[in-house]
Amino acid sequence: MSFKLDTPIDMHLHLREGKLLKDVLQWSAEQFAAGVIMPNLVPPVDNMDRLRKYRKEILENLKEKQFTPLMTLFLRHYSYRELEEAKGEIFSIKLYPKGITTNSEKGVSSIEEFYPVFEIMEELEIPLSVHGETNGFVLDREREFAPIYIQLAERFPKLKIIMEHISTKELAELVRDYPNLYATVTLHHLLFTLDDLAGGRLNPHFFCKPILKTPVDRAVLQRLVREGHPRVMFGSDSAPHILRDKLKGAAGVFSAPVALPLLAHFFDGDWKGLQRFISDNARRNFNLQIPEKEVEILEIPWEVPHIVGEVIPLLAGERLRFRVRGIG
Ligand code: NCD
Ligand code: ZN
Numbered sequence: 001m002s003f004k005l006d007t008p009i010d011m012h013l014h015l016r017e018g019k020l021l022k023d024v025l026q027w028s029a030e031q032f033a034a035g036v037i038m039p040n041l042v043p044p045v046d047n048m049d050r051l052r053k054y055r056k057e058i059l060e061n062l063k064e065k066q067f068t069p070l071m072t073l074f075l076r077h078y079s080y081r082e083l084e085e086a087k088g089e090i091f092s093i094k095l096y097p098k099g100i101t102t103n104s105e106k107g108v109s110s111i112e113e114f115y116p117v118f119e120i121m122e123e124l125e126i127p128l129s130v131h132g133e134t135n136g137f138v139l140d141r142e143r144e145f146a147p148i149y150i151q152l153a154e155r156f157p158k159l160k161i162i163m164e165h166i167s168t169k170e171l172a173e174l175v176r177d178y179p180n181l182y183a184t185v186t187l188h189h190l191l192f193t194l195d196d197l198a199g200g201r202l203n204p205h206f207f208c209k210p211i212l213k214t215p216v217d218r219a220v221l222q223r224l225v226r227e228g229h230p231r232v233m234f235g236s237d238s239a240p241h242i243l244r245d246k247l248k249g250a251a252g253v254f255s256a257p258v259a260l261p262l263l264a265h266f267f268d269g270d271w272k273g274l275q276r277f278i279s280d281n282a283r284r285n286f287n288l289q290i291p292e293k294e295v296e297i298l299e300i301p302w303e304v305p306h307i308v309g310e311v312i313p314l315l316a317g318e319r320l321r322f323r324v325r326g327i328g
Contacts (some may be wrong), residue, residue, distance in 0.1 A: 001299040002325075003271045006041070008260065010035040011184045012164055012235025014252065015058060016068075018166065023309025024240045025061050027100050027256040031324050033279075033293035034068035036091050036129070036235065044074035044102045048086055051069075055089075068290050072129060075108060075117065078157040082217040091163065091286070092127040093117075098235050100133050100141075100250055102239065111148055112215055118156050119225025127160040127182075128152075132208055139194075142210045153178040160286070162195040164190060165237045167210045169220040175231055183283060185225055185277075187262055188314065189254045193218050208239065209251045222266075233264070233282045242310040255314040257327075258264050258304055262315075263295045264322040272319050296325040303328070 013035035015021050022114035028035050037058065038280055040047035045236055051071050058069045074208035078086075078093075095114070108114060118224050121128060132149060133141035149171070152161055161172055162182045167189040175183040188208065193199075197206035205214060224232055236259050239252025255262075260278075269275040282288060302323030304315050 003297055005260070005271075005275060005292055005295045005297065007033040007062075007276060007283070008295055009033060009234075009282045009288070009290065010236050010238070010256075010259065011162075011233045011282050012036055012038065012186070014038045014040070014237070014239040015257070016240060017057060018311065020240060020242065020311070021057065022061055022256045024060065024202070024238075024254070024256060024311065026063075027308065028067070028238070029062055029065040029067035030327055031260045031295060032067065032258070033295075034070055034288070034290045035164070036070045036072060039070070039072045039074040040096065040101070042103055044103065044106050045072070046074040046076050046106075047065070048082075048089065049084075051089065053147055064325070066291060066293050070288070074106065076106070077114070078117055078120070078248075080120050083117075083124055083126060086127060087124050090126065090283075092129040093121060094129045096131045100135060102241075104131070104224070111152070118152070118159055122156050122159040123214060125158075125160075127162055129162045129164055129174060131209075132163050138211050139213065142168045146170050147173055149181060150178075153181050157234050159162070161236045164235060165210060166221065167213050172220045172224045175229065182231045182233065184233050184237075185221055186237040186253075187259055188212065188237075189218070190221055190225060191218075191262060192264065199237075204246050205314060205316070206251075206253060206302060207246075207249075207251055208237065208253045219325060225266075225277055226270075226273065228276045230281055231285060232277070233285070234235075234278050240241060240311040243307075243312055244310070246312065253314050254308070254311050257313045258299055258315055258320065259309060260295065260324050261302060261320045261322040265288045265320065298325055
């Protein structure tokens with residue numbers, strides 16, 4: 001059995017720089033036609049010079065593979081002129097609350113201070129991608145952020161706001177309430193819970209922000225994705241860290257190698273549903289013009305690599321039911 005996906009897009013992807021980029025890039029470039037590339041490098045991607053150099057580094061490492069990096073800028077106090085210049089070269093601007101996740105030290109402490117930037121973005125039709133967590137108790141951080149999403153959605157009705165990597169029942173419900181709220185869902189929040197991280201032996205390869213949640217949260221997310229909500233899209237949040245950093249507690253799941261095989265398992269025959277989640281919703285919502293690319297999934301068992309460069313992938317060494325043609 002096999003089926004083809006048309007132009008799969010990863011709406012939330014960390015590719016890093018230098019050697020790490022070289023090691024991990026092919027896994028996304030093989031499986032996806034495009035990816036929204038996160039700007040939380042050190043220093044952050046917060047000017048067009050840095051963004052263009054970073055984009056060039058990605059393109060140079062593609063080695064003929066067809067993959068479109070959709071670039072993002074790290075939120076700061078941009079002027080109208082800066083955003084006018086950036087508009088044609090970026091997909092969105094990313095808001096990180098200060099200190100909430102990997103490389104977010106330059107993030108935002110007061111959302112209101114950025115209202116003037118959101119006004120410009122609304123006018124120029126630049127979407128806002130948001131890591132929606134407070135600095136409260138780790139399991140409550142995302143639901144505590146819901147009022148901020150509501151405040152933004154109501155105050156800037158024409159601004160497209162993407163709630164990144166939603167992991168709770170509350171946000172899965174909130175996306176239905178405002179036409180300018182969108183959501184990305186990761187593989188790991190869709191398939192796993194806190195038990196996979198800490199229920200038995202501690203497994204740091206499941207540790208990420210936002211942290212994995214309860215079976216109830218997962219069930220609500222699964223329902224939202226299965227029903228094919230038009231504003232819900234796949235964003236892996238694949239976030240590689242070398243093993244040494246991972247063992248020091250770095251947050252991030254490297255899921256790029258297993259993205260399509262596990263999604264095929266989840267949708268199990270509902271290939272139209274998978275197509276919507278992996279591409280159609282994103283292309284329609286954001287009018288993405290990406291060169292078409294066909295990716296074939298085969299129902300042939302595949303063993304996940306034990307290590308990619310110096311990074312351990314999600315489900316390393318396990319046998320999966322599906323594989324992507326051309327990989328392994
Ligand atoms: C991401 C990373 O490592 O860059 N980590 C994570 O746990 N998801 C950052 C992020 O998206 O929060
Ligand atoms: Zn991320």
